[in-house]
Amino acid sequence: MRRLLLFVMMLLTLAVPALVAQNLTLPMKNGSIKFAVIGDTGTGDKHQLAVAKQLTATRAKFPFEFVIMVGDNLYGGNSPKDYDQKFAIPYKPLLDNDIKFYAALGNHDDPSERFYKPFNMNGERYHTFKPADGVRFFALDSTYMDEKQVKWFEEQLMASGSEWKIAFFHHPPYSSGETHGSDETLRTQLEPLFVKYGVNVVLTGHEHFYERIKPQKGIAYFITGSSAKLREGNISTTQLTAKGFDAGYTFMLAEIAGDDMYYQALTDEGKTVDSGTVHRVGKVEPTPNRSAQPVVATSGKDAAKPTTPRANPK
Amino acid sequence: MNVIRLLGVCTLVCAISAVPAAAQTKAAPKPPKPQISQTTREKAAQDNANPDALVLADFQKRIDAYMAIHKNAAKNAPPLKETKNPAEIKVAQETLGAKIRVARATAKAGDIMTPEIRNKFRRLMYPVVQPTARDKAAPTSPVPDIPVTGTPVQGTSGRAVKADVKEGLKENAEEKKEEGGKPVVLKVNAIYPPDTPLPTTPPQVLMNLPKLPEQLEYRIVGKTLIIRDVEANIIVDFVPNVIQ
Numbered sequence: 001m002r003r004l005l006l007f008v009m010m011l012l013t014l015a016v017p018a019l020v021a022q023n024l025t026l027p028m029k030n031g032s033i034k035f036a037v038i039g040d041t042g043t044g045d046k047h048q049l050a051v052a053k054q055l056t057a058t059r060a061k062f063p064f065e066f067v068i069m070v071g072d073n074l075y076g077g078n079s080p081k082d083y084d085q086k087f088a089i090p091y092k093p094l095l096d097n098d099i100k101f102y103a104a105l106g107n108h109d110d111p112s113e114r115f116y117k118p119f120n121m122n123g124e125r126y127h128t129f130k131p132a133d134g135v136r137f138f139a140l141d142s143t144y145m146d147e148k149q150v151k152w153f154e155e156q157l158m159a160s161g162s163e164w165k166i167a168f169f170h171h172p173p174y175s176s177g178e179t180h181g182s183d184e185t186l187r188t189q190l191e192p193l194f195v196k197y198g199v200n201v202v203l204t205g206h207e208h209f210y211e212r213i214k215p216q217k218g219i220a221y222f223i224t225g226s227s228a229k230l231r232e233g234n235i236s237t238t239q240l241t242a243k244g245f246d247a248g249y250t251f252m253l254a255e256i257a258g259d260d261m262y263y264q265a266l267t268d269e270g271k272t273v274d275s276g277t278v279h280r281v282g283k284v285e286p287t288p289n290r291s292a293q294p295v296v297a298t299s300g301k302d303a304a305k306p307t308t309p310r311a312n313p314k
Numbered sequence: 315m316n317v318i319r320l321l322g323v324c325t326l327v328c329a330i331s332a333v334p335a336a337a338q339t340k341a342a343p344k345p346p347k348p349q350i351s352q353t354t355r356e357k358a359a360q361d362n363a364n365p366d367a368l369v370l371a372d373f374q375k376r377i378d379a380y381m382a383i384h385k386n387a388a389k390n391a392p393p394l395k396e397t398k399n400p401a402e403i404k405v406a407q408e409t410l411g412a413k414i415r416v417a418r419a420t421a422k423a424g425d426i427m428t429p430e431i432r433n434k435f436r437r438l439m440y441p442v443v444q445p446t447a448r449d450k451a452a453p454t455s456p457v458p459d460i461p462v463t464g465t466p467v468q469g470t471s472g473r474a475v476k477a478d479v480k481e482g483l484k485e486n487a488e489e490k491k492e493e494g495g496k497p498v499v500l501k502v503n504a505i506y507p508p509d510t511p512l513p514t515t516p517p518q519v520l521m522n523l524p525k526l527p528e529q530l531e532y533r534i535v536g537k538t539l540i541i542r543d544v545e546a547n548i549i550v551d552f553v554p555n556v557i558q
Contacts, residue, residue, distance in 0.1 A: 078403075080404060084400075107512055107514055110508060110512070117396050123396045142514070143515070146521075147525070150517070185516045185517060
């Protein structure tokens with residue numbers, strides 16, 4: 001009897017993560033680059049913990065190698081206790097498995113966070129890394145986009161060759177959020193560089209919801225700012241939205257294989273809110289005279305076909 | 315009698331038409347007038363130099379002097395370097411701040427941002443946060459349509475920059491309510507409250523202001539532009555009323 005009980009318990013233990021992490025649509029191809037995206041995480045509250053738990057459970061099915069943090073990593077202070085409660089403890093199972101986190105700074109983050117080794121910022125407010133051949137990430141500090149940073153970004157883009165170029169930072173250049181909306185001034189600064197050097201995907205947060213924007217000038221934009229904070233019903237009706245979800249806490253998974261980036265956004269309960277593919281048409285060489293970049297198309301369950309982009313009326 | 319009636323009607327018509335007109339054309343604040351001290355004017359005349367250039371050179375000199383203090387303090391504080399231990403970051407930041415405060419114990423507002431430098435900064439900020447020709451052409455649509463292809467949108471609406479600043483302030487106020495962050499004390503050597511969000515400084519504002527060393531940054535708090543020591547997390551000096 002005791003043996004049977006033990007056996008049942010063992011089965012349950014094994015089954016729980018699988019039950020929690022539901023219906024992954026990602027192809028999980030051999031040799032692909034797998035990562036997760038979280039944003040506006042640093043509360044240390046039950047919602048952060050719930051998303052962290054789901055993220056951990058999901059990894060049993062989708063073995064992502066690193067996590068992108070799009071800012072607001074620590075709300076309400078940066079004492080050692082804050083680092084523990086709002087980062088080290090919630091993500092301990094992942095950190096213990098050597099999963100790397102790459103952070104960008106949000107408006108709630110003190111720039112001194114760049115010295116915290118587990119954020120992998122190399123002591124810099126903006127940084128770049130290449131997880132594998134053919135893919136490069138650029139973390140920017142959108143709270144302080146000065147000339148020096150813009151110059152650095154352009155130099156890095158120019159040197160990056162025909163790789164997937166993924167930029168991540170806090171403030172969304174396009175957003176249907178009622179509270180903030182599109183950050184037009186930032187967009188004016190960055191979009192010409194995205195277009196000129198062929199940035200494929202932009203990951204942001206700040207808005208406390210999930211939104212995938214219809215491709216803008218051939219670039220795919222995602223907002224994942226509800227990994228611990230939520231503004232329910234905050235997505236207003238605009239022409240920008242390909243898919244929006246503001247009714248629960250979310251995170252995103254992504255997988256790059258060849259010219260495709262597969263994505264799936266999930267809730268803290270493991271429900272899928274969005275999924276699809278960003279397809280990169282052709283390789284992009286850095287050609288400084290390029291004025292437009294029609295190289296990315298997205299498709300997804302709920303995706304609208306790439307259409308004429310319109311600005312957020314906000 | 316008829317004349318009086320006619321006069322009455324005219325007055326009424328004028329009053330009715332004036333109300334919406336007045337509401338629509340809220341007078342934009344006037345650009346700040348240059349305030350150059352007598353000493354600077356005399357020096358400019360003597361050297362055949364631009365007085366504004368002298369004001370900016372003076373600002374640079376004062377920033378250099380501050381940086382000398384910062385660097386000296388940093389020599390005697392634990393280094394800010396990458397670490398797994400957040401306590402080390404906190405100690406390094408706080409020790410540096412404490413040493414700078416001791417070295418600048420008598421520093422007061424206006425030591426770096428002197429009246430003429432403040433005036434220069436207000437003049438530098440003015441064009442960035444005022445409605446531009448584009449704003450005036452399309453007063454109800456601050457965000458232009460984005461073309462599908464073609465050249466990127468050049469320049470940013472001054473209204474959008476101002477809106478950004480205002481949004482930042484609103485957001486800070488809301489989040490302070492949510493998070494319970496402390497108000498920023500506008501005082502030289504004051505610590506920027508670690509639990510209060512840092513308002514985003516619009517890129518267009520940064521483009522218009524003199525460059526700072528990487529240890530310092532500009533932030534807009536309310537209507538005030540502050541210079542913050544990033545590594546020590548203290549307010550170095552500030553310019554009130556840069557946003558009108």
